[in-house]
Each structure stands twice: as C-alpha cells, then as structure tokens.
Amino acid sequence: MSQTHLSGQVSIVGAATAGIGWETGNSVSEIMAEAVLSALDEAGLSVRDVDGVFAVTPYYWMPSATLADQLGIQPKVTDSTNIGGASVVAHVGHAVRAIVSGQCEVAVIAYASTQRSDGGKLVTGADILPFERPYGALFPISGYAMLMQRHMYEHGTTREQLAQVAVSASQWASLNPDALKPEAISVADVLASPLISDPLRKLDICLVTNGGGAIVLTSRDRAKKLRKPAISVLGTGESHSHCYVSNMRSYTATAGVESGRAAYEMAGLGPKDMDVVQIYDAFTIMVLLGLEDLGFCAKGEGGRMVDRGIGPGSKLPVNTSGGGLRYCHPGMFGIFLLVEAVRQLRNECGKRQVENTRRALVHGFGGVVAGNATVILGRDG
Amino acid sequence: MSEKTPSRPLPETRNAGEKFWKAAAEGSLLVPKCTACARTFWHPRPRCPHCGSNRVDWIKGSGGGTVHTFTVVRQSGDPFFKTRVPYAVAMVELDEGPRMMTNVVDCPVDSVKIGMRVEVVFEAAGENLAIPMFRPAGSAK
Numbered sequence A: 001m002s003q004t005h006l007s008g009q010v011s012i013v014g015a016a017t018a019g020i021g022w023e024t025g026n027s028v029s030e031i032m033a034e035a036v037l038s039a040l041d042e043a044g045l046s047v048r049d050v051d052g053v054f055a056v057t058p059y060y061w062m063p064s065a066t067l068a069d070q071l072g073i074q075p076k077v078t079d080s081t082n083i084g085g086a087s088v089v090a091h092v093g094h095a096v097r098a099i100v101s102g103q104c105e106v107a108v109i110a111y112a113s114t115q116r117s118d119g120g121k122l123v124t125g126a127d128i129l130p131f132e133r134p135y136g137a138l139f140p141i142s143g144y145a146m147l148m149q150r151h152m153y154e155h156g157t158t159r160e161q162l163a164q165v166a167v168s169a170s171q172w173a174s175l176n177p178d179a180l181k182p183e184a185i186s187v188a189d190v191l192a193s194p195l196i197s198d199p200l201r202k203l204d205i206c207l208v209t210n211g212g213g214a215i216v217l218t219s220r221d222r223a224k225k226l227r228k229p230a231i232s233v234l235g236t237g238e239s240h241s242h243c244y245v246s247n248m249r250s251y252t253a254t255a256g257v258e259s260g261r262a263a264y265e266m267a268g269l270g271p272k273d274m275d276v277v278q279i280y281d282a283f284t285i286m287v288l289l290g291l292e293d294l295g296f297c298a299k300g301e302g303g304r305m306v307d308r309g310i311g312p313g314s315k316l317p318v319n320t321s322g323g324g325l326r327y328c329h330p331g332m333f334g335i336f337l338l339v340e341a342v343r344q345l346r347n348e349c350g351k352r353q354v355e356n357t358r359r360a361l362v363h364g365f366g367g368v369v370a371g372n373a374t375v376i377l378g379r380d381g
Numbered sequence B: 001m002s003e004k005t006p007s008r009p010l011p012e013t014r015n016a017g018e019k020f021w022k023a024a025a026e027g028s029l030l031v032p033k034c035t036a037c038a039r040t041f042w043h044p045r046p047r048c049p050h051c052g053s054n055r056v057d058w059i060k061g062s063g064g065g066t067v068h069t070f071t072v073v074r075q076s077g078d079p080f081f082k083t084r085v086p087y088a089v090a091m092v093e094l095d096e097g098p099r100m101m102t103n104v105v106d107c108p109v110d111s112v113k114i115g116m117r118v119e120v121v122f123e124a125a126g127e128n129l130a131i132p133m134f135r136p137a138g139s140a141k
C-alpha cells in the first residue's frame, strides 16, 4: 500500500548530541537522558510532553524501558527495535506511524554508548553464526573486508578510490568543531596505515568513541507552534536481507535498494532531489555501497563517483559531519546521521554548512550491511 | 608445558548441524538439500530457507569449490587466533551451490585470489571433531 499520505505529516523538532568524546563520567542511560532533555529543550518541550519512547543501545536488555525509567516516563508507545546501526533510522519510520495514527503525540528517539571507556572496542550484542565460529573472522571488520574485496574484483574499484572516502571525511571533520579527529589525511596516509583485514586498513575503519544523541518528533501541526524550524519527515523505508555474513545473497549489493525505494516512493522524490547525504560510514566501502544502492550512481560506479568528489564544495556533499570515520563513533552511528541532517536543514552548521539545503537523505546500515533504513527529510520553503 | 595452549573456538555440534559435524569428523563434507524444492543451501537448519519445507536431507559434497570473496586477517584479540595471524577467511562457493565461510590454508595468504579453485581439507580440533577448510585444488601432498 502506498505510504505517500504519511509524507510530511510528522516533523523533527529537536535534535541533540551528548557526551561525545574519549572519556566520560556518565553512564549510557545518563547520556541518553541528557541528549533527550537537550533535544526537548531546543523544541521548548518538557519531558512531561513525551508519550513515545524509542531507544537502542547494546548496553541494556530493554533500552526504551531503561531510558523511560531514567526520565520518569510511562509511555504509550515503546520501541527498542534493534537492526544494528540502522536501528534509530528505522525508529523514525515507526514514530511517524505512531504519531499519525494518534497512538502518541511526542516521540523521542535516543542512542548512547561508552564503548571507548569500556575497553576501546566495539561493544555489540551481535551473535555470529555457530558455523562461522571456528574460522576467526573479525566481527564486523572481516565481513566488510570481504565486501570491499568483491567490489574491487567485480567493478574495478581501486584502493585509492576507497581511501578517498576517508580523505573526504577528514575534510568535512576539519570544518566541524566537535569532530574528534579533525586532522587532514591524504590517500597516501590511508594506504600507509596498517592492514587489519585485507584490503581494509586502519584508516578505512571508524573511530571508537563515547557519545549519544536524540531527536524529538511530533505532528506537523504541533511542530508549527514550537521553537525551532520544523524539519519534515518526507520518506522512510527499512529492510534486512540477512543476519549473518554467511547468508548474504550478494557481496556487492544491500537491502538499501529496497529501503531506499520505499523512502523515495513515500516522499515522491528521487536521488537527484537530495542536497546532502548522510550514509553510515563505519568502513569506507559502506559509502560506495550506499551511493550505488540508493541510486546516486549505477552499481559499480561508486568509486568513480567518489573520485568526482563527495567532500566540501562538491556537487553531492556526503557525511558533512566527518562521519563515523572522523567525527565520532560510539557504535551504532544512526542517531548522528539524523542529527547532522537536521542541523544542515536548519542551516546551523557553520563552516561546513551546505548552501541552500532543502532535502537530506539519511541511510543507516546495521551488522554487516544486514539492517538497512532510509529516511528523507526536508524543510519548507 | 606451563601455559595451556589456547584452542580453536569450536562450533555448536548439536541441533541441525549434528550430522554435518559427525560426517566432517569422518572426512566428508555434507551439504543440506531440500527434497521438496531440490535446492541446496547453507547453513544447516531444520527447514529449507527457499521453500519452508521440513523435508531437508543431506548430499555428500564433492569437496570442490571456488573462492567467492576473502580477507586476510592480520590482527586478532582472540587468544587462539592471535597465534595464527595472518590467515585467510573466505566465502567459498561449493560446487553444489551454496557458499560457506571457511579458511583457505596450505598456501601463502598472499596467493589467495577470488576465483581460485579450492578443495576441502579437514583440520582436527577437540575430541572427535574436524573443521572443514579449503586448500588450493590439486595441492594434495
């Protein structure tokens, strides 16, 4: 059934991050709560207005209940859907439907992690297939390495093109005062960084940091009365194609094709209408796969598209915060993609602001491109 | 012998994989095949992921396959695997159709290529257990 009637009915009215850094004195639930309160404050709403709670984090058994408990909320809608780093992007679609149907009025979506302080490694509840256990694949690094290897083989994608994704991220990060790695890097730096799981090198891989974020959503009508310019949710889509690396039908394509199509159809828009793009970049290869599967170029053309430029001043600005590669990466990065897209649409991004941004696309990946969720946002006028 | 040598993480040998691991210990590679829709699949499970039938049986695989994609793991925090780096992890497309995750062994890691022909070889692990791995085809000693 067509979803077009949902397009533009719900707005994002608050967006905030909290606790981004290498060290933190706060717990994961405290960081989530702080992000939610900041996002509500931006909108001029209070925690008493919240009746929909959406949250995910590998730290808790029931993340939405943990967050609601921390804030003293008993919600009418609760959702802890976990499809990895795509989760909160998928939550946007769920929140839209809950608000349009009248199930709740004000929804918050939050994520946080202190993985840097907790050993400096990705904290994940992910299970690997028991049949994969004896072979020593690094999760999720080796999975992405095998995607990268196959993309290079099938499409002639070069190591230099993939390195350029990290270089572009570093250029964006240098314009973001909150980026934890603002130093410029070159293609040569990426190619000289240590091999971790061939052909993936250290600088192809995201940071490991602490941090959290939250957004607040409400109906289009209520949004008009609030403090910040409302950012409309124009399209949403979600899917997953597999759970385990072993069961991928393709090692060069993702279910972003389907989640993207659903979001474009709901919005009545296409890739040409997007002014900025935020694609989850835990590994450089993800940006190529996202650009291809979301229709910004043909399958196999991602490397050449990156050569044409995705950095500051380019025709298609991608990951304007510096992304998971250079801004921050507390695990499931989806919330930071959403917050950055909202800030670009509100014209709040200072030196990294993309002029005349009216439409933004956000795409989250989870696991080894298992979970996929796409959101299209827009501002009026 | 003061320190216990770390051992390879072992698979779950109960449930749908029981016959697979029993056959592996005897040196043969079984492949799950649905008798309702006649298609093979990986990984072993009680119902066919193509058609949902529970008429799942096994065929004896030829042991031959082709490297579909791979990676060479250079660093690991695991007590066993850190003693084995660098090693090749691959998705091997079996001649019977499905792809399985495995290691490519008995060759320099830098010689592993997509498209290379490989054959199954079993590495003993634990008690009455053998792990299917693959080596370049025709490299029998």
Ligand SMILES: [Zn+2]
Pocket: B034, B035, B036, B037, B038, B039, B048, B049, B050, B051, B052, B053
């Ligand atoms: Zn079947």
